[in-house]
Amino acid sequence: MSDPRLAAVGQEILAIEGVGVRLGGRDVLKDVSFTILPGEFTGLIGSNGAGKTTLFRVILGLRSPLSGSVRIGGRQRSRRNPLIGYVPQKYVLDPDAPLRARDLVGLGLDAHRLGIPRPTRARRDRIDEMLAAVDADGFANARVGSLSGGEQQRVLIAHALISRPRLLLLDEPLANLDLRSGHDIVQLLARIAAEQQIAVLISAHDMNPLLAVMDRIVYLAGGRAASGTTAEVVRGDVLSRLYGHRVDVLHVHGRVLVVAGEHDDDAGRDREGFARAVRSVS
Amino acid sequence: MVDTWIVATIVAVVAGVVGFFTVLRGSAFAAHAIPNGSFAGAAGAGLLGINALIGLGAFSLLGALGIGCLGRRGRRDVATALTLTFMLGLGALFLSMSVEYAPQAYSLLFGEVLGISTNELGPTAALAAVCVAAIALLYRPLMLSSVLADVAEARGISGFRLELCFLLVVALATTMTVPVVGTLLIFSLMIGAPAAARSFTNRPLRAMALSVVLALLTVWTAIAVSFTTNYPVGFFVGAISAACYAAGRTWAALGRRR
C-alpha cells in the first residue's frame, strides 16, 4: 500500500512547523505548527479572518511563508504537488458554460498537459469510477453550472480525487450549503478518508458539523494553532491561551459553543465585513 | 470571387475556435478592444508609409500585452478600457497628422471583403492555422483555468501566462480577419456564434465545432446578401450574430421551462 511518491512509509502526510505569514501589514499567521497522518480526517477550525485560506495557500505553494516550513509526504512543498487535491471556497461555475460534470472531472486527470484529451476507454472508465465514488453519476452529463451547490461540490471533489492525491484540502466546503447537503458531504468525505486512506483537511468556522467524524482538530486563533483530538483542544484553558483573552466552551445539546468572555465585538464585525467588501472591488 | 469565399471560410473557422474561449472566459470586451485599438496602428503605418496590416498587427500585439499586464494587478475591464482608449488616442493623433487617410478608415473599420486578392490567401491560411493550433495546444489548461481559476493555479497552471497567451491569439486572429469583416465587427462574429452554440450543446468540443458551423453560416450569408444588396458586410454580420444569440437564448429559456 506504500505510495512511491511518499518519502518514507508511515510518514506524516503534512507537517507544518512554525509557519508565519504577513498580509497587508498584519501578521495573519504567527507560529502555526501541526502534523497530519495519512487517512486522518482533520478539521481546521477558525473564525473568518483567522487565516485558514492563507494557510491553505501556503500548503498549496501559492504563497511563501515569512517563516517556518511545510513538508508534504516528507518532501518540501512545491507548486503543482500531485499529492494534494484542492477544492476552493469560492468558485462560480457559469450556468451557460458548455461543460458537463464528467468533462470537469476529466480535467482533473490531465489539465496541466497540453493538447486535447484523447477519449480512450480507460479515461472514460476512470471518470465514471470517480463520479460513482462521490454519488454524482446521476448528473454526470449535466451542465456543471446548472447543478446545485451540493452537487457542484461533489463534482469538484471528484475532480480533486481523480489524480489520486494523498491529501485533500477543502476550503470551507460547508459555508454555502444547507444543513442536509453539508451533512451528506461530510459523510462522503469521511467515507473516502477511511476507504482510500486519503487525509482530508477541511476548514470551517463552525466545528459542529464535523464533530462526529473528525480524527483531529486544528484550532486556529490569534495567528497560532492548537492541534489534537477534540477533547484535548476544545477546552476553555487551551482556547483562552490561543486567543489571548478569556474564552469559554459551552456544551449545549451535544453542540459546542465557543464564547468570548468580555470582548464582544459583533457590531464591529458587521462594519468590518462591509469595509472588506468595499476594499475588494477596487 | 472564389477567393472571397475561401477567405471568409478561413475567417469563420478562426472566429469559431477562438470565439469559443472568448465567450467562455467572458472576454467579449477584450475581443472588441484589441481590434478596435489596432486600428490606430493602421493609421500610424499609413503615416510611416508601410503596409497598414503591419501597423495593425503591431498594435494588436501591444493591445493584448497592455490588457494582460494592466489586468494582472487591476480589474480586467478597467485594464481593457484604458488600453483601448489610449491606443485610440494614439490613433486620433496619427489620423490628425495624415490627411488622405479618411476613406481607408471606413474599409478598415467595417470591412471590404470583396477586395481580397489571391496572393493574400496563403498568408491568411497560415496565420489561421497558427491560431487554431495554438488553441488546440492550450485546450486543457485553458479550459480549467477559464472555469476554475483557483484550482488551476493550485495545479501549477499560471492564470496570468494563459491569459497573455490567449490575448495574443485573439490579437493574431483579429489581425488576420480584418480585411474581411473589419476591425469593428470581427468581434461580433467571435461572440455571437459561440454564444449561440453553447445553448445547443453542453459538451465543450461539440460547442466549439458548432461555433465554427454557425460562424460559417453567418459569414456566408452576410457575404451573399452584401453582394446582392451592396450594403456593407459588417452590417449583416452584426445583425446575424445578434439573431444567433437571440436564438440561443430562446432555446435555453425553452429548455428551462421543460
Add this chain to the structure above:
Amino acid sequence: MSGVEGAIFGHGFFDSATVHVALAVGAAVALVSGVVGVFAVIRGQAFAGEALSDVGATGASAAFLIGAPSLWGFVSAGVGAAAVMELIGIQRPRGRDLATGIVLGASLGLAALFLYLDTTYHSTTGATATILFGSLFAIDSSTTPVIIGLSLVALVLVVLVQRPLLLSSLNADMAAARGIRVRLVGALYLLALAVAVSLSALTIGAILGTALLVGPAATALRVTKRPGTAMLIAPLIGVAATWLGVVLAYDSFYWPPHGHGWPVSFFVVAVILSLYLLAGLPRRRRARAVAAPDGVR
C-alpha cells in the same frame, strides 16, 4: 511670471471663445463622467460604458443621414441601447458583457449601414473620423447649455440613488433583502450612464468617451477605499485631465506638424492613463490584489 504663463498657455489662450467653450463643456462632462464612472468600475460595467458610447456613434451617423443635430442622435441611441441591454436583463457580469457585446455589434453594423448610405448620398468621407473621434474645439456653442443641462440630469440621477446603488453593486442579495429594488436601481443607473457617456462621446469622441468614464474613477478607487471619497476625487481628476488636455492641445499648435495642433482627445487620454499608472505604483510592494466580486475578474 508672465513669461512662464506665456510658455504654458499659448498665445491668445484665455481670449479664445473656442477655448472657453472647450473648458466649460469639458469640465461639465468630466465631472459627470467621474461620478458616474465610480459606479461603472464598482459594478464592472466599463464595457457597457464603452459600448454605449460606440452606440452613440450609430445614433450620430443616423442623425447625419437625416440632417438632425448629432447630439440628439448620440443621446437617443445611447438611451435606446441601454433600454435593450436592460431588457435582455442578465445580472451576472460575464453574461452581461456578452449581451453588451451583441448589442454593440448589432449597432455598429447599423452604423456601418448608415455611414455607407451617408457617403453614397452625401459623399462626406470625413464623417467617419469626426463621429468617432469628435473634437472639443469643434463644439457648436449653442449646444453648450443643452450639454450642461443633460450632464446635470445624469449627475442628479446618480447622486439621488447612490446609497441603494452602492449597496446593490457590492452585494445584490443583501441589498434585495433590505428591500432595495435592485433591478430598478440598476436600470436608473444604466440610464444615467447612457446620458453621461453620450455626452462625453460627443465632446471628446465616441470611442474615447470611455477614458473619462473609467480612468479617473479607477484611479480614484486606487487612491481611496471609500466610494464616497472616490466620487469626489474622480471628477476632480477628470476635470484636471481635461483642462490639461485643452492647454496642451492649444499649445501643440506650434509643435510639428506646424499649424495643425494635436487632438485634445489624445492628450486627455494620455494624462488619464499616466495618472492611473502612477496611482498603481505604491501597490507593487504590497500583497496581490484582492479578488473582485463573484464572476468579475
